Amino acid sequence: MISRELYHGTGPGPVTPDGCAVDYYAMLTPNGEPELIHAAIPEEASILELGAGAGRITHSLLALGHEVVAVDESPEMLAHIKGAETVPSPIQSLALPRKFDVVLLMSFVIETADDGMRQTFLRTCREHVADGGSVILQRKSPEWYDTVEPFEREAEDGRVVRMTGISRPEPHLLRATMEYTVGDRRWTHTFVSRRLDDDFLAAELDAAGLTMSGFLEGNREWVSALPQVG
Numbered sequence: 268m269i270s271r272e273l274y275h276g277t278g279p280g281p282v283t284p285d286g287c288a289v290d291y292y293a294m295l296t297p298n299g300e301p302e303l304i305h306a307a308i309p310e311e312a313s314i315l316e317l318g319a320g321a322g323r324i325t326h327s328l329l330a331l332g333h334e335v336v337a338v339d340e341s342p343e344m345l346a347h348i349k350g351a352e353t354v355p356s357p358i359q360s361l362a363l364p365r366k367f368d369v370v371l372l373m374s375f376v377i378e379t380a381d382d383g384m385r386q387t388f389l390r391t392c393r394e395h396v397a398d399g400g401s402v403i404l405q406r407k408s409p410e411w412y413d414t415v416e417p418f419e420r421e422a423e424d425g426r427v428v429r430m431t432g433i434s435r436p437e438p439h440l441l442r443a444t445m446e447y448t449v450g451d452r453r454w455t456h457t458f459v460s461r462r463l464d465d466d467f468l469a470a471e472l473d474a475a476g477l478t479m480s481g482f483l484e485g486n487r488e489w490v491s492a493l494p495q496v497g
């Protein structure tokens with residue numbers, strides 16, 4: 268499957284190539300992710316944030332004392348980011364003339380069902396992480412893939428989030444649609460993503476010159492990796 272066939276987004280305002288609604292992501296706030304990342308990396312570590320979106324995490328990482336360079340292929344997303352250098356670019360063709368203490372690829376971007384695309388994402392991570400630095404990835408746990416069911420929940424701020432249309436076209440693939448409703452605005456985001464079992468992810472990382480080194484927390488959603496040197 269070609270990556271661009273794996274995502275579809277609808278709703279008001281600009282929508283990124285991977286189906287994310289800019290106006291929706293611009294209203295979201297962090298949910299503990301910046302503190303989790305901050306606790307796992309050195310004070311004042313420089314961070315390359317891949318797929319930074321509208322800066323939901325970027326702004327908190329800046330406030331925690333990190334220099335952040337924010338990359339996204341959507342200039343409309345990046346326009347919401349203040350205080351960080353922004354680089355409008357696909358992750359797969361990024362070639363910055365410097366390296367970072369930490370390369371961050373969160374928000375399940377790594378779970379693309381396009382295996383070739385995933386490998387280029389990981390190579391970008393490897394090419395931009397300093398010797399002695401680390402790469403931090405966010406994936407859904409393998410158990411989540413096996414057990415997730417349709418749901419509807421209302422957030423404290425009144426947003427309604429629904430997950431519908433779940434199917435498993437292949438044992439390791441999950442297709443689903445997220446629906447986000449805020450007042451009279453409604454967005455949908457349909458995606459196909461790949462379950463990344465520990466062994467599979469470790470092999471994918473190794474092929475890109477990275478060694479899986481651990482998890483940031485107990486449910487194994489956040490994965491750290493170290494660059495192989497030499």
Ligand SMILES: C[S@@+](CC[C@H](N)C(=O)[O-])C[C@H]1O[C@@H](n2cnc3c(N)ncnc32)[C@H](O)[C@@H]1O
Pocket residue numbers: 283284285287292295317318319320321322323324338339340341344356357358359373374376
């Ligand atoms: C689900 S949003 C999350 C944004 C942000 N990380 C957050 O947590 O709010 C995913 C972001 O990754 C970006 N993205 C996805 N694939 C990309 C690619 N191949 N190159 C650059 N950006 C990409 C999208 O444009 C989108 O802004």
